[in-house]
Amino acid sequence: xxxxxxxxxxxxxxxxxxxxxxxxxxxxxxxxxxxxxxxxxxxxxxxxxxxxxxxxxxxxxxxxxxxxxxxxxxxxxxxxxxxxxxxxxxxxxxxxxxxx
Numbered sequence: 001x002x003x004x005x006x007x008x009x010x011x012x013x014x015x016x017x018x019x020x021x022x023x024x025x026x027x028x029x030x031x032x033x034x035x036x037x038x039x040x041x042x043x044x045x046x047x048x049x050x051x052x053x054x055x056x057x058x059x060x061x062x063x064x065x066x067x068x069x070x071x072x073x074x075x076x077x078x079x080x081x082x083x084x085x086x087x088x089x090x091x092x093x094x095x096x097x098x099x100x
Contacts, residue, residue, distance in 0.1 A: 013066055015039070015086055020062040026053055039065075043084050054080070 017040035024034040026049065035042070039061065046057055055077045064071040067086065075083050 015065055015067075015083075016063075017088060022060045024058040024060065025056045040087065043080060043087060046080050047084055059083070 018038050020036055021039045021042045022034045022036050023042040023045060026035065026045075035045070037045070039059075042059055046054060046059070049057065057080060058074060058076045059080050060074045061072070064073050065083070066072075067083070072079070
């Protein structure tokens with residue numbers, strides 16, 4: 001009989017911030033056209049949106065992202081906010097949080 005061991009210190013794989021994503025349901029001038037950009041660029045753009053547009057936005061990834069053991073192929077609203085908490089460089093604070 002083989003004894004199973006579990007590694008309790010497993011972490012999610014690193015997020016590929018350069019992968020292609022589509023940021024949808026966000027107005028672009030007179031149109032509502034999806035923007036294809038990097039994951040990092042899309043999340044930073046999402047942070048600059050007003051609350052109504054943040055809630056409506058949908059972020060669709062080129063390949064799944066694993067956060068806290070769960071695989072995601074898209075995020076919306078608060079899901080994008082949770083993804084923003086993992087941004088590289090510590091710039092995850094929303095612009096309104098910088099007021100002082």
